[in-house]
Amino acid sequence: MKSLLIKSAIASGVVLSLATLSRPAMAASFAISIENAGVQNANLSNLVDAHIQTFDAQAQGYSATGFQWKDGTKNIGSYKDTLIMNPDQYGAAGGTGKYFDVDTNRSGNDQKVSTLNLTSPQSYFGLWWSAGDANNVLTFLSQGQTVFSMTTADVVNYIAGLSNKASYYGNPNSAFKNQDSGEPFAFINFYDVGGTFDQVQFTNIGGTGFESDNHTVAAGYKSITGDVVTAAVPESSSVLGVFVIGFVGATSVMTRRVKKKSVLQLS
Structure with a gap:
């Protein structure tokens, strides 16, 4: 399960990065x-x-x-x-x-x-x-x-x-x-x-x-x-920033799920 969540986090970051790379170049x-x-x-x-x-x-x-x-x-x-x-x-x-x-x-x-x-x-x-x-x-x-x-x-x-x-x-x-x-x-x-x-x-x-x-x-x-x-x-810094935001966001979801599982096990 943990491996699956990590893969999901990485995938989310990659998707957001690709979205940034595929958009038209800004001013x-x-x-x-x-x-x-x-x-x-x-x-x-x-x-x-x-x-x-x-x-x-x-x-x-x-x-x-x-x-x-x-x-x-x-x-x-x-x-x-x-x-x-x-x-x-x-x-x-x-x-x-x-x-x-x-x-x-x-x-x-x-x-x-x-x-x-x-x-x-x-x-x-x-x-x-x-x-x-x-x-x-x-x-x-x-x-x-x-x-x-x-x-x-x-x-x-x-x-x-x-x-x-x-x-x-x-x-x-x-x-x-x-x-x-x-x-x-x-x-x-x-x-x-x-x-x-x-x-x-x-x-x-x-x-x-x-x-x-x-x-x-x-x-x-x-x-x-x-x-x-x-x-x-x-623009490389902005692309990296979006990747990091996506990765951190997905990792945050993973962490919350792990904590929730731990609480259920203790109860």
């Missing part, structure tokens, strides 16, 4: 960094199976249905509720082509959110964030559950604390050099160090726009590059 498992001022592309040599969306081939204007993202014959995913803009002081990497925006006013359709659905799980996402402000939100999901959400106020505050903060402000491209000088421009990296995601939502919570370009996804990465804005917090 603490993401690391966020920015590249040097003026950089407008991801560090591709650091990425595994990377794909870039430049938006240059997309039609200008708003589309509720969005478009499919293909890299050659490979289907990367699809965008929904998109606003594509021609180059101006607010966006377009290199000052040419087109760029992605979420803007209630410019869309003419009260656009507040745009969604990227990915056909396979990814562990890295990057974008050139242009004409940045504190009202932009990125949310990462896995199987319909939010695994991470961040407001770009964190990046704005980080850049404000840099000794070379002035180099991030104003459009860096020659066609619009130093225009929109009151807003930062930076390439932001998002590393999921504790799992993967299959959807990214872009939300603008203010009356401004959420301009970006060169969206990059990758199945893996070699290391975390750039200046770290937010460091990931390892």
